[in-house]
Amino acid sequence: MLKFLARRLGIMVLTMFCLSLVVFFFVNLEPNLKRLAIFQTQQRATEQDIESWLTRNGYRDNFFVRYGRWIGVVKQQPVVDPETGAVVPRFRFCDEPAVPAYNGILQGNFGCSTAFKTKVSNRLPQGLRATGLLMFWVMLTMVPTALVIGVLAGMREGSRLDRGLSILSITSTATPEYVSGIIFSVIFATWLKLLNGSAATATSEGINFYNFTLPVMTLAIYGVGYIARMTRASMAEVMSSQYIRTARLKGLSFWQVVMKHALRNALIAPFTVIMLQFPWLLSGVVVVEAIFRYQGFGFLLVSAASNNDIDLLLACGLVSVAVVLLTQLISDIGYAWLNPRIRMS
Amino acid sequence: MLQNVGFIGIILGIIGRFWPVWLALIVLLTLSFMFRRRLGLYGHLISSGVGLAGVIIVGFWLFTALFAGIVAPFGPLEQIVVMKHALPGSIEPATGIPFYLGGDKLARDVFSRMIYGSRIVLAIAPAATAISLMVGCLLGLPAGYFSGRIDALLSFIANLVLAFPVILLFYLLVTPGIMDTPVPYAMAGFFFIFPILFLCALFYTGYSKQKAKLITLLGLTLIIGGYIYIGLVFDRDPLNLIHIEPNELNIFVAVAFASSPGVFRIVRGLTLDIKTREYINAALTRGEHPWYIMLWEILPNARGPLIVDTCLRIGYTTILLGTLGFFGLGMSSESPDWGTAIKDGSQFLRLYAWPALVPAIALMSFVLGLNLLADSLREQSLRD
Numbered sequence: 240m241l242k243f244l245a246r247r248l249g250i251m252v253l254t255m256f257c258l259s260l261v262v263f264f265f266v267n268l269e270p271n272l273k274r275l276a277i278f279q280t281q282q283r284a285t286e287q288d289i290e291s292w293l294t295r296n297g298y299r300d301n302f303f304v305r306y307g308r309w310i311g312v313v314k315q316q317p318v319v320d321p322e323t324g325a326v327v328p329r330f331r332f333c334d335e336p337a338v339p340a341y342n343g344i345l346q347g348n349f350g351c352s353t354a355f356k357t358k359v360s361n362r363l364p365q366g367l368r369a370t371g372l373l374m375f376w377v378m379l380t381m382v383p384t385a386l387v388i389g390v391l392a393g394m395r396e397g398s399r400l401d402r403g404l405s406i407l408s409i410t411s412t413a414t415p416e417y418v419s420g421i422i423f424s425v426i427f428a429t430w431l432k433l434l435n436g437s438a439a440t441a442t443s444e445g446i447n448f449y450n451f452t453l454p455v456m457t458l459a460i461y462g463v464g465y466i467a468r469m470t471r472a473s474m475a476e477v478m479s480s481q482y483i484r485t486a487r488l489k490g491l492s493f494w495q496v497v498m499k500h501a502l503r504n505a506l507i508a509p510f511t512v513i514m515l516q517f518p519w520l521l522s523g524v525v526v527v528e529a530i531f532r533y534q535g536f537g538f539l540l541v542s543a544a545s546n547n548d549i550d551l552l553l554a555c556g557l558v559s560v561a562v563v564l565l566t567q568l569i570s571d572i573g574y575a576w577l578n579p580r581i582r583m584s
Numbered sequence: 585m586l587q588n589v590g591f592i593g594i595i596l597g598i599i600g601r602f603w604p605v606w607l608a609l610i611v612l613l614t615l616s617f618m619f620r621r622r623l624g625l626y627g628h629l630i631s632s633g634v635g636l637a638g639v640i641i642v643g644f645w646l647f648t649a650l651f652a653g654i655v656a657p658f659g660p661l662e663q664i665v666v667m668k669h670a671l672p673g674s675i676e677p678a679t680g681i682p683f684y685l686g687g688d689k690l691a692r693d694v695f696s697r698m699i700y701g702s703r704i705v706l707a708i709a710p711a712a713t714a715i716s717l718m719v720g721c722l723l724g725l726p727a728g729y730f731s732g733r734i735d736a737l738l739s740f741i742a743n744l745v746l747a748f749p750v751i752l753l754f755y756l757l758v759t760p761g762i763m764d765t766p767v768p769y770a771m772a773g774f775f776f777i778f779p780i781l782f783l784c785a786l787f788y789t790g791y792s793k794q795k796a797k798l799i800t801l802l803g804l805t806l807i808i809g810g811y812i813y814i815g816l817v818f819d820r821d822p823l824n825l826i827h828i829e830p831n832e833l834n835i836f837v838a839v840a841f842a843s844s845p846g847v848f849r850i851v852r853g854l855t856l857d858i859k860t861r862e863y864i865n866a867a868l869t870r871g872e873h874p875w876y877i878m879l880w881e882i883l884p885n886a887r888g889p890l891i892v893d894t895c896l897r898i899g900y901t902t903i904l905l906g907t908l909g910f911f912g913l914g915m916s917s918e919s920p921d922w923g924t925a926i927k928d929g930s931q932f933l934r935l936y937a938w939p940a941l942v943p944a945i946a947l948m949s950f951v952l953g954l955n956l957l958a959d960s961l962r963e964q965s966l967r968d
Binding site: 406 | 927
């Protein structure tokens, strides 16, 4: 088990390294740097001004040196104004050390957001907390609903209940967030006037039933269908196995067999699927936060990308990749731990 | 005040506008039922309720895209100022044809735009899926067959791509700035080479004994494939027949890139399973080339799950395209595709629901059709 864990961790670190390189490369593409320089040198800069701004602030250094600085394994040089000789930070709204120092992700410095005019580390935790809250409620509603639907459908394969629930879950997997979000807000906010069509108040006044139900519902609906179908398949397989027949022939009631014998084994496979839902949820969060104007991680990602906010986009990229890899690791470990056949070998 | 045809008028009007689609569907279904016994898998498919529903929905959208010019009463970009945010059913004064599903914020007909939008979706989604299918097959087969180092490397790369949340991938790959860099063209060059490679490998291993047939097939593939390749990737088609807008190329490549690793994983898994079968051993004993075994023994036997996956994947690609449109990535801002239309409509959603609701339901129904089809196909293949 330890060896397995070490191997998985090693692969994860390697993946993380490769992905951070890729993210760094794409965010720091030439057109993005140019736009940043134009924005920082007050629009009317000549080609030469732009070039000198980029050189002065270290954007023209070797790619790997810049990557190293961002990660925090190469010392960051202070930016010196060529005329006065004084040390000026890259962006006037963030201070930077005046002496060369390791100052990167590993030191906890995520850089400076040009869109919000503050340090990234001032905005990111707040956004993550808001999104974490959303995810928590989504998981709390999505998982039990999906498992119940899946177990009920898979219990008696081919029955009318199974047919109906299957059609329901197929429909839900055909409904991406931007479709269900639109449909739900038209039905529940515009027509029935039951719920708030915007979660903007959730950021300022805290969440309540009226402003949070629609985002949670929208985000959960896509996952419910998928997890339910996996649970159904797993349940149907378990129900047709030998030991279930033995238990039935022993004289146990149908419900006793389902609850005591089938359920535990049927829930191993969906566990992996639930953990692997996180990457999809992360994308869904971005859509839902845009539709319902909720200020979380997705909002930060969209603002960073649309405002060419290089440091914030890098941070968002890193965080989302880390979340995905972490959930993959947990799903692997959990699967091995839950399934005795794998645990032993 | 604009005159309105009323609820019944809207329903009847829309059903009437779709007449070429109904006609085509009736012909298709009649022919299908007549020759049901000879059509194999497809014949079984339309005998089940779910499968029939899937075929009808997918067929409906297919014919709508084909006959878009006849079905849609107005052009996708046609603006008629008085019809701004018009209610569904409002009659356009000049022509007397109603805006069946209302007007949007730029006074365009929502119904016509939805019809024309189906063209974009049905052109890009299946094509991008086809490319990712070939990439997935050509990389997944050797990964599963040879295992070892190749498998470890390719699986690692596939997992890298899969670890990206799709939305981040799109924000990195489909931005206006990226058109100035060689990245999209390099990726297009990489992805579009796969169909040519795939066909060449297929013909080369399959017809190595029939020299004449082999040379014609290879020649045809290289000439036609190369011609399309030059037109798409370098935009240097000498006859100017094949041309793709740079932003469309970017979208296409990004979508193919996002869905290839999924196909790779499935093909690899299937190969791992099939290569232990008896008939593969028989082929090995005959001394067949590994690529012959992969392309002519393993691939045809993996077709069942692959067809199901392709159906689901076209739906998934449609959802991805919608996501791109919804975030205004890649597509031009006035494009009638469903994602962009949903984004535009959601701006005034609380006041005017129809501009967003119509493309949303269109997208959902198309994906639902594909999912039903896939579900029914899976059931059929389990029965065999």
